[in-house]
Amino acid sequence: MSEWYLAILIIKEILNKIIFFLLFGVTFLGQAQQENTSYKKRVLETSELEMLFSYYSQDGQNAAVSGGEGTEELTDATSTLVLKMPLNEDDVLTVDVGISAYTSASSSNINPFDGGGTATPFDASSGESRNDVLAYFNPSYSHSSDDRNSIWTAKAYASNEYDYFSIGFGGSYTRLFNEKNTEISLAFQAFLDSWNPQYPVELRGGFEGNIPGYAPGFTRFENENRNSYSTTLSISQILSKRLQGSLSIDIVVQNGLLSTPFQRVYFGDVEDFFVEDFQLADDVERLPDTRFKIPIGGRLNYYVNDFLILRSYYRFYFDDWGITAHTASLEAPIKLNDKFTLYPTYRYYTQSDADYFYQKEEAFSDFAFYTSDFDLSKYSANQYGFGLQYKDIFTKTKLFFFGLKTIDLKYSYYDRSNGLNASIFTLGTNFIID
């Protein structure tokens, strides 16, 4: 409990500093803008600040860190700030920063023997490695043409956590035509990531001598980089006064270290070794160093009446690891009055297993690729959600020089057919900066 309190205090302190610097920037830019006397309607009239917070909790019994058998306990608290600033009539700068503090069994059971208790895959070790922090920074800049029919966007991304660093960049071009009834967009993104690989403690050397007979044929990964490139083509179309839809296709190519270095694998043809109640790894997962993914998604939104709107989504996905997946979701915003809206949502997901997925001790040591990560197994999942939004279109409620626009609160429950379940609470507030 005290660790969480400390994590929240640290997040609060960092966010306070970020808010100060961002607001200083807004004030400075605002003064600079006053010199411009153009009468063109702005793309964004005033600066907006979105403050988001989520708390995620999951549990299951198929942890990849312990070879597909063991606790998947994980909690994560994330705070995010998104500031949108109009730089002039045509340009908008968006700064998206966030910090996430998590506690996970997958981190702690990299070394299950440092917690003081009896080591077992069904309990998360209480050692130091159980906590980590992820921080990210995601600025983007967009420019709209004078007729507002063309939009250029450039974006960057950087994130850091103990064993992983990610840096990315991208851009998009959007064209509206047919009296803004049709929109076509082409986007590109690249992420150049690097691992600081954390291997299971028993594979780092030193264990072989202490456990008679234990001699895993383990080798470290040579390539510690992971690159991802994606191209997205999307088209949206107004189909009637109450109906609009969109279709989107991504082409994603990944290469480099696509395995997770601390996820254990137990072979069926190798003798088992234990320390306390914890089985020592035969190897870590080995996955191909390339992956090609194609998701195709479509949205259809229908304005039923002034009280009800239907928002639907479907996605078909396939990749060259043998996985095909279907996702379907429906959200039905119900407007109770001009201030309150309810959001019941339902989502269904199903996937086939990867060619390289094996349950514990089903893989053999002479296979080229193997994993016991149940995120790559065959399963289906149901997700039920319920949200409430309060909207103040006149932003009457003031907090310093922020005018409150909306408050959103949402809860979702995720239930997977192989036993994993999760809950997520999300709180979002949207302010206009006077």
Add this chain to the structure above:
Amino acid sequence: MRKLILLFLVLILSSSCVVIKEYEKVYINDAEMQLSLKGMDRFETNFQIYREAASGANGGKSGGGCGCN
């Protein structure tokens, strides 16, 4: 797959059939009708990317980050 490509083409071709004027877009311009993900949804999309093999084509990230916890 073929059906989706066909639907894609129908959407493109239908753009010449339907023209809703700006003053007729009162329903289309409603905030709930937006086709992109809402800011609040990013956290759910994020954990789905971590827990599920499929990702992309929904406005979320399609790479970057290990997604290993």
